[in-house]
Amino acid sequence: MKKIKITAPATVANLVCGFDILGMALNDPKDEMQLTLLDEPVINIKHTDDYGLSEIPEQNVAGVALHALIEAYPKPIGFDVRIHKTIMPGSGLGSSAASSAGAVVAANKLLDGYFTNEQLVQFAMNGEKLASGVKHADNISPCIYGGVTLIRSIHPLDIIPLHSPPIFVTVVHPQIEVKTSDSRQIIRKEVALKDAIKQWGNIAGLVTGFLKEDYDLIGRSLEDVIIEPVRSILIPGFADIKKQCKEAGAMGGGISGSGPSVFMFNKDEKTANEIKNIMENVYTKLGVDFRCYVTTVNKQGVQIMTNDR
Numbered sequence: 001m002k003k004i005k006i007t008a009p010a011t012v013a014n015l016v017c018g019f020d021i022l023g024m025a026l027n028d029p030k031d032e033m034q035l036t037l038l039d040e041p042v043i044n045i046k047h048t049d050d051y052g053l054s055e056i057p058e059q060n061v062a063g064v065a066l067h068a069l070i071e072a073y074p075k076p077i078g079f080d081v082r083i084h085k086t087i088m089p090g091s092g093l094g095s096s097a098a099s100s101a102g103a104v105v106a107a108n109k110l111l112d113g114y115f116t117n118e119q120l121v122q123f124a125m126n127g128e129k130l131a132s133g134v135k136h137a138d139n140i141s142p143c144i145y146g147g148v149t150l151i152r153s154i155h156p157l158d159i160i161p162l163h164s165p166p167i168f169v170t171v172v173h174p175q176i177e178v179k180t181s182d183s184r185q186i187i188r189k190e191v192a193l194k195d196a197i198k199q200w201g202n203i204a205g206l207v208t209g210f211l212k213e214d215y216d217l218i219g220r221s222l223e224d225v226i227i228e229p230v231r232s233i234l235i236p237g238f239a240d241i242k243k244q245c246k247e248a249g250a251m252g253g254g255i256s257g258s259g260p261s262v263f264m265f266n267k268d269e270k271t272a273n274e275i276k277n278i279m280e281n282v283y284t285k286l287g288v289d290f291r292c293y294v295t296t297v298n299k300q301g302v303q304i305m306t307n308d309r
């Protein structure tokens with residue numbers, strides 16, 4: 001029986017100014033998944049973590065993503081799936097994308113690469129629809145392609161992998177759950193033209209900063225005048241963390257995806273660790289449990305651990 005074991009990385013969606021259109025894969029944390037190819041159209045899911053996620057395929061993000069892939073394959077196939085998550089659901093670190101993207105990338109390896117990456121993104125977006133009510137690809141794309149991706153459009157799908165310079169990313173995850181579906185509902189549906197202009201400038205600046213390896217340009221483009229002012233009210237200590245981290249030398253940062261995790265970009269590892277101390281102090285003082293990561297950009301996306309044929 002063909003079997004594969006993979007890791008699927010956490011991702012930071014939006015990258016502050018690029019709501020639904022920019023995302024980055026991280027080296028830590030990551031989920032582990034094992035898939036076995038079957039010759040009948042069934043999906044069996046087993047979670048070996050403690051997050052209490054549904055193992056019913058229609059209610060599991062990996063299940064619905066795999067279902068879409070199975071439907072598009074010309075022969076009857078199915079999968080046994082074992083998932084061990086360390087990316088906590090509701091963390092803002094692309095937990096659902098790791099499951100759905102990890103599942104379809106692993107399945108495609110078992111099918112000797114029958115599908116293109118773009119098709120895999122399409123399949124995996126069914127998982128995001130289940131998790132958040134909306135198809136978006138800013139976690140899935142970097143999870144599949146690795147690195148930083150720009151999703152210029154999802155209808156039709158147009159994904160542009162972007163070059164990025166070495167960056168150290170500090171992430172703090174206050175241990176509260178924010179459902180993406182909830183944090184999407186509180187966003188204003190209309191935007192003032194002056195805010196849109198500011199946001200366009202920042203998105204263009206951020207993309208150019210990545211391509212030109214211009215750390216200062218990246219830093220000053222990490223500004224969100226549309227989503228962050230609304231969503232940040234859900235995150236305890238947010239303003240304090242941002243202010244203190246920037247004063248201590250972080251390039252900039254903000255809410256990871258739909259929160260509650262907060263990330264900061266740093267030019268070097270020493271600063272990244274100092275920023276970690278600041279984040280830890282803020283949450284210790286507030287009496288909020290947290291997890292902190294100092295990590296780097298994951299350039300590969302989903303990675304194979306073992307492949308038994």
Ligand code: HSE
Pocket residue numbers: 013014019020021092094136138139180183184257258
């Ligand atoms: N772009 C999405 C949002 C990402 O911010 O709602 C969700 O992880």
